[in-house]
Amino acid sequence: MAAHRGDSASRKRQRIEEETEQALTEGYRGLRTYIDTHWVPALSSDVGTMIHRETHADHLFSDRPYTETCAYDTRWFAPDVLNAMHHAHPTSLLPSTGALHTGSSPHGLRLVGEADMATREQFNAALRGTLEGSHQARQVSIDMSRLVFLRAACAEDLVQLTLSASASPPVHVLCRPQQAHLLRRIGAEHPPHLVLSEVSC
Numbered sequence: 001m002a003a004h005r006g007d008s009a010s011r012k013r014q015r016i017e018e019e020t021e022q023a024l025t026e027g028y029r030g031l032r033t034y035i036d037t038h039w040v041p042a043l044s045s046d047v048g049t050m051i052h053r054e055t056h057a058d059h060l061f062s063d064r065p066y067t068e069t070c071a072y073d074t075r076w077f078a079p080d081v082l083n084a085m086h087h088a089h090p091t092s093l094l095p096s097t098g099a100l101h102t103g104s105s106p107h108g109l110r111l112v113g114e115a116d117m118a119t120r121e122q123f124n125a126a127l128r129g130t131l132e133g134s135h136q137a138r139q140v141s142i143d144m145s146r147l148v149f150l151r152a153a154c155a156e157d158l159v160q161l162t163l164s165a166s167a168s169p170p171v172h173v174l175c176r177p178q179q180a181h182l183l184r185r186i187g188a189e190h191p192p193h194l195v196l197s198e199v200s201c
Contacts, residue, residue, distance in 0.1 A: 033066075100119035120157070137169050170194075
């Protein structure tokens with residue numbers, strides 16, 4: 001679907017619904033779209049309107065045979081917009097293998113990608129920043145459930161940084177069972193304010 005000047009979020013929603021129904025009528029199992037969001041700056045559209053659309057689009061996917069891929073050119077969007085879009089989408093693609101994305105979550109930090117030797121410095125900097133800025137919070141959340149690889153050295157860094165931040169509030173680490181197993185083996189049960197919450201992804 002091509003974008004045109006004057007297109008609105010409501011019009012785009014209507015077009016998606018119409019195209020999905022047409023695809024079903026023609027015998028397809030559903031509709032999949034790829035949307036290059038470069039149309040926003042190219043048509044001088046409002047970024048705030050786009051953000052609102054992206055964060056209020058759940059109804060398009062509820063009980064509907066519709067999927068969507070949104071592409072964001074990092075040269076055209078500010079870091080805070082890109083970070084918001086990482087949170088708005090259930091799946092976010094990294095620019096390359098071996099990369100790590102660190103972003104803020106409602107109560108702390110969200111990590112996506114690989115925590116390895118190549119990204120260890122970035123991993124630790126994000127953890128330090130989150131823990132150091134959490135003294136006024138009731139709790140801190142570190143979501144590691146979307147890490148596809150967690151090196152033992154990075155897991156140990158998490159435990160040590162949490163231990164050194166003894167004045168911090170409870171730190172809830174959201175992780176997969178394999179990650180929880182690794183964290184427990186290297187001493188995650190020692191910091192009394194470190195709590196592991198296992199999830200299946």
